[in-house]
Amino acid sequence: MEKIILAQNKHWRDIKYSGLVPRHITQALINKLPLKEINVLLGIRRSGKSSVFKLLINHLIDHIEPTEILYINLDDPYFSEIWNDPKSFYSIIETAEKLSGIKPRYLFFDEIQNVKGWEKFIKSIYDSEQFKKIFITGSSSSLLTGTYARLLSGRYIADYVHPFSLKELLEYKGITSYKELVDNTPSVMRLVDEMLLHGSFPEVFKTESAELKRDILLNYYDTIVLKDCIANNSIRDIRTFKEVAFYGISNIGCIYSYNSVARAVDSNENTVKEFIQIHEDSFLFQEVRNFSYKLRVQAKGKKKCYCVDNGLISAISFKFSENKGRLFENLVFTEFLKNSYKEIYFYRDQKECDFIMKKGRNIIAVQVVYTLDGNNRKREIEGLKTAMEKLNIPRGIIITFNQQEMASASISVIPFWKIYEEVLSGQPPHA
Numbered sequence: 001m002e003k004i005i006l007a008q009n010k011h012w013r014d015i016k017y018s019g020l021v022p023r024h025i026t027q028a029l030i031n032k033l034p035l036k037e038i039n040v041l042l043g044i045r046r047s048g049k050s051s052v053f054k055l056l057i058n059h060l061i062d063h064i065e066p067t068e069i070l071y072i073n074l075d076d077p078y079f080s081e082i083w084n085d086p087k088s089f090y091s092i093i094e095t096a097e098k099l100s101g102i103k104p105r106y107l108f109f110d111e112i113q114n115v116k117g118w119e120k121f122i123k124s125i126y127d128s129e130q131f132k133k134i135f136i137t138g139s140s141s142s143l144l145t146g147t148y149a150r151l152l153s154g155r156y157i158a159d160y161v162h163p164f165s166l167k168e169l170l171e172y173k174g175i176t177s178y179k180e181l182v183d184n185t186p187s188v189m190r191l192v193d194e195m196l197l198h199g200s201f202p203e204v205f206k207t208e209s210a211e212l213k214r215d216i217l218l219n220y221y222d223t224i225v226l227k228d229c230i231a232n233n234s235i236r237d238i239r240t241f242k243e244v245a246f247y248g249i250s251n252i253g254c255i256y257s258y259n260s261v262a263r264a265v266d267s268n269e270n271t272v273k274e275f276i277q278i279h280e281d282s283f284l285f286q287e288v289r290n291f292s293y294k295l296r297v298q299a300k301g302k303k304k305c306y307c308v309d310n311g312l313i314s315a316i317s318f319k320f321s322e323n324k325g326r327l328f329e330n331l332v333f334t335e336f337l338k339n340s341y342k343e344i345y346f347y348r349d350q351k352e353c354d355f356i357m358k359k360g361r362n363i364i365a366v367q368v369v370y371t372l373d374g375n376n377r378k379r380e381i382e383g384l385k386t387a388m389e390k391l392n393i394p395r396g397i398i399i400t401f402n403q404q405e406m407a408s409a410s411i412s413v414i415p416f417w418k419i420y421e422e423v424l425s426g427q428p429p430h431a
Contacts, residue, residue, distance in 0.1 A: 001095050004078045011066045012100060017054040021172050021202065025159060026055045032157060033133060038126055040144065041137040043161035044283035044308050045228060046220050048202045049137040052161055053108050056135070060106060067100035068132075075111040083114050086121040105132040113138045113232070123151045137161075139228050142281045163309050164200035165338040166192070167420050178421050188417045189402060196327050199311025217315035228282040235278070240267050244275040248285050248305045250317040253329045255302045255348065276305070283308050286337065291345035291356040291391065304346055306333045324401075329354060329368045332399050332416060336366075339424050351379075353387035364423070365391070367398045372413060381407055397423060 011017065029052070032039060041049045050073065057069055072079070072092060082088035097103050107125070112118045118136075126134060144158065164172075169191055175181055181188060198204055198213045201220065207213050225245055235241050243265040258269040258276075265272070279285045285308070290301040307313050310331050336344060336357060343358040347365070355366040367384045369376055384396045388410070396411040405413045414422040 001078075001092070002099060004076065005070075005072070005092070005096055005099060008073055008076070009069070009071055009096070011057050011061055011069060011071075014061065014066050016058045016061065020051050020055055020058070021048075021164070021168070023048060023052055023055060023161075024165070024168060025052060025161060026059070029056055029159065030059055035157065036133075038122065038134045038136065038152065038156040040156050040158045041135070041161050042141055042143060042158055042283075043137075043139070044163075045139045045224055046201055046203065047161050047163050047283075047308075049139075049161045050110050051202060053110060053135065053137070057108070064105070065102060067102045068104055069106045069108070070096045070104035071108040071110070073110040074114045079114075084116050086115050086117045089115075089118075089121045089125075103130075107131055107134045109134075109136045111139060112136045113140055113143050119151050123155070126152075126155055139224075139283070140232065140281050141283065162334070162338045164202060164205060166195065166335055166417070169195070169200065169205070181418070181421070185417075192331075192401070192417050196310055196324065196331055197314050199309035199314075201309055201311060204311055213311065214315045217311045221312055221316055224282055224284055229278050229284070233278050235275075237267075237271070240265055240271065241275050241278075243267075244272055245279060245284070246316070248276070248279060249307055249313055251305065252307055252313055253304055253326050253354075255304055255346075257302055284312075286333075286344075288333075288344055288346055288355075291347045291387075298345075302348070306330050308334065308337075310334070325370045328370045328401060328416070332366070332368045332419075335416075335419060336424075347387040347391065349386070349390065351383040351386040353383050356387060356391065356393070363391075363393055365393045365396045366423075367396070369398060370401050372398060372400050372403055381411065384411060399423075 006012070029039060041052060043049055053071060057071065060069055070093065093104060122134065122136065125131060144152065144156065170181070170188065173187070173191070175184055175188065198210070199217070201217070204213050204216050207216060225242065229235065230238055230241060244261065247261055247264055258272045262269050262272045276285070276287060280287060285305050288304045288306060289298040292298050292301065307330055310327055313327060313330060333344065333355070336355070341357045341359050345356040347353040347356050353365050354368045357364055357366060365384055365387045367380050369380050372380060380398060384398065387393065388396050394410060398407065398411065398413045399416055399419065400413060402415045403413055404415055404418070407413050412422065
């Protein structure tokens with residue numbers, strides 16, 4: 001155990017972790033350091049949760065002794081022996097103290113869902129008040145909804161880590177102002193093309209070869225489906241589970257009902273609903289409902305499904321290799337998700353609007369089309385206008401790959417690469 005603890009805590013030698021890409025969430029977590037609550041980072045596997053931990057550790061060692069920080073990656077096969085014995089956590093902490101000569105005050109436990117009954121241990125050490133701060137990560141949104149997890153009620157703050165956002169990648173490439181964005185339009189559009197086809201998982205983004213990117217993404221998909229979904233939920237009907245996953249990733253942005261999916265995979269509605277929920281819990285997909293002010297109508301109505309990252313769609317479903325429209329729609333969805341839009345819907349009542357999005361009191365209607373032309377202009381604008389009128393939304397936006405205009409006094413057409421300046425800033429759109 002000593003060797004693996006030393007290997008995972010290289011910062012004890014007062015050496016900062018290198019090769020990390022800055023993440024926006026890091027500063028928010030630094031601001032929460034004085035709070036006593038447990039910090040929980042949730043997100044799909046390989047989205048960068050471990051790197052965020054290392055960015056935090058880099059910050060901390062500027063202010064405290066590095067040996068006061070203990071990091072344990074519980075996805076490491078070496079710790080498989082404690083996966084069914086949470087009491088072994090105590091021996092890990094004791095061993096770390098013997099090695100460093102200092103009792104750790106900051107605890108970082110990565111992929112903690114691997115340990116059965118971890119909640120009791122975390123509650124115990126939190127209540128003991130022996131530690132300054134406890135951080136944990138997990139690759140399932142149900143991490144904090146189980147029976148035991150209720151023990152932590154009122155004791156934690158949850159944050160989400162997604163694959164890189166467009167803004168994070170622009171800043172990584174040194175583009176930090178609107179002027180620089182416009183001056184570097186060709187390279188910015190190449191970056192958007194890269195995100196469109198290969199997504200923005202950190203390791204995938206750093207890899208040059210398209211073939212290697214796909215190999216990495218296929219490995220991610222298999223691990224998420226087999227480990228985070230099937231193994232962690234003791235799924236017996238593996239064939240149907242995989243077929244539901246493939247149906248979802250092959251029909252991104254398409255309207256469906258549980259009954260229609262059940263017919264497609266030769267199953268039943270209850271099983272399909274359960275399997276889709278498990279996919280959502282692993283952050284692979286997010287289900288979007290038809291907007292209604294009545295929750296019962298939302299729950300019973302048709303739905304759409306979007307994937308957490310475009311790279312997984314391209315790698316798994318050859319159906320999308322040339323369908324830039326669907327890929328583009330998914331890309332836009334993920335960008336809003338990465339910017340804390342948790343209430344995202346679509347609107348369909350004779351005519352259709354791709355997204356109705358709420359954040360606090362702010363609500364906007366968004367139509368997504370790769371290219372706005374004579375074949376689709378009337379349909380897209382009328383669908384947007386209908387939603388705006390029926391739902392009393394004052395502002396409508398059409399997001400395209402690279403077009404900008406004012407379609408009307410209340411509808412602006414903007415390119416995706418200006419999404420932060422034109423939409424997410426909260427400012428009125430530029431003419």
